[in-house]
Amino acid sequence: MSSSRRTYSSSSSLRDSTSRRRSRSPTRSRQDYSDQSRDKHRNNGRQSASHHDNHSRHHRNHREHDYEDDRSRRDRQHHNEDFRQESKLEPNINVVLRNLPDRAREVDIERKLNSMEASIDDVSLIKDRDSGESRKFAFIRFTSVGHAIQFVERHRTFDMDSYIVRVDYCKKTNVADDKEEWRCTKCGNFNPCSRRNCLECRESSSASAAEKRTYETETIEINDGTKDISSTPSKMLLLRQLDHLSTEESIYNAVHSLQGVCRAILIRDKLTKMSCEFAFVEFLDMESARLALDYCRELLTIDGRRATASFANQESFIPVYGQSEWFIPADTVDGLWAYWDKSAYASQYSFAIVEERKRKEEEQKRIKEEELKKAQQVKESLEDDLSAFYADMGDFGADEDANSDIFAVPKLK
Structure with missing residues (x-):
């Protein structure tokens, strides 16, 4: 009995050790070996294709580099187009x-x-x-x-x-x-929330506070010349608060008696061609401009309105190239200027323009006199020819009977 128990115990311990060994490594089916073989084949395929992939990647990098260059060029073109379009304001309320x-x-x-x-x-x-x-x-x-x-x-x-x-x-x-306003129930007017009474009818906001509105505050910059003011002396003065009917010529005539005046430059709106009500006066040198500034601040009147004078910003005019109706001659040889605000342009009047206008007027006057003289000579020549013709016709008629017609057919004798 004890012998059989020992045999059973030894066989049991053998099974336990066998089971412990099997538990350390999971059993694999035929399908597992099949999957392992397939994975190994795939890995070998990947390794064999790595050289081909590297070669293809090298060419693809070149293509991508060219594509990136093309895309960057297109992006620059789009950026330039967007820059040209940004000045156009979007419709809003x-x-x-x-x-x-x-x-x-x-x-x-x-x-x-x-x-x-x-x-x-x-x-x-x-x-x-x-x-x-x-x-x-x-x-x-x-x-x-x-x-x-x-x-x-x-x-x-x-x-x-x-x-x-x-x-x-x-x-x-x-x-x-965000700006908040309340509507008055009495007159319908919108008022800022900071006000307790309506601007129109003085109605209290307590009865109208329930109806409000909010919207984005929108502004626009109006160029009245204040950005062109400078405290640094220069040879150019800025005149503001001019009459809207003032012209380049009237401004020049108001300051031409000052020492060293070169020209008057009026700023006009490109769309309406109307004056922006400020102008520049250029002098030969800074000292002339400084002396003129004292006079302009005290006594200068243009078209019946007192002008506000100051030194002008030297960066108000930008050097440009090419020809355009919006450009004016610069203070250098063959140079051109454009006013910095793209919605406006500069129009000048100067002593040189006055002299050129006088020269053209004199030239037109001389040409007109010559034409009149030639016309008078032609007229006199024609009158002489007619006089000679009538004289010849008179001599021809004297040989015939006084009562005979000069166009009659001679009679046979």
Whole structure:
């Protein structure tokens, strides 16, 4: 009995050790060996194709490099096109009116726009902070973007009291500034939330605070010449706050008696060709400009309006190449200048232009006198020929009977 128990124990321990050895390595089926063989074949295939892949990758890198060059060229072209298009303002609900009449009020502007069938929501006339005078531009908020687009497409410019008013979309600022307003329930006017009473009817905001609106603040820069002011002395002066009807010639005539004046340069709007109401006066040297500045600040009047004088920024005019109606001669030989603002251009009047105009007028006068003289000579020559002809005809008729017709056929005797 004990012998059989020992035999059973030894056989049992043998099975346990065998089972422990088998548990260390999992059993593999025929399918596992098949998969292992297939994976090995794949690895060998990958290794054999590595050289071919490296060779192909070398050529592909060249192609990709060429493609990247082409793409970079295309990107530069697109960037240049985008740069050319960035000056075009996108349509939006706010529109700016520039070159308004001096005495135009908000009610006058609103009345004019209503007569042009404009659907507007608000008119804001911009005034000078110090003097309170109109800066001659206003912001118009339409009832919708569609109404704004319809108005701008129909009226890029329009006449208002003999002023050519320019219409543009407002330019959005880079930073979104949410402006909140409340509508008055009594008159319907929108007011800033900082106000407790309506601007129009003085109604309290407590009864109207429930109806509000927000929108992005939109602005546009109006070039009135302030960016061209400089505290550094130069040989060029800047004259601002001129009359909108002042011309290059009238400005030059107002300053031509000053020492060392070369020319007057008026800045005009490219679209309307109207004056931007500021101009430059160039002198021969800096000392002449400095002496003239004292006089201009105290006594200079152009077309009945006092001008504001200062030194001009030397970078207001940019050297350019080629020919264009927007360029003027620079202060160097064969050089050209363009005004920095692309929406405006410089137009000059100078002593050289005056002399050239006089020379052309004298030349035209001389040519006209010569033509009149030649015409008189031709007339006199024709009269002499007619006189000789009639004289000959008179001698021919004297041989015949006094009553006979010179055109009659002679009679046979």
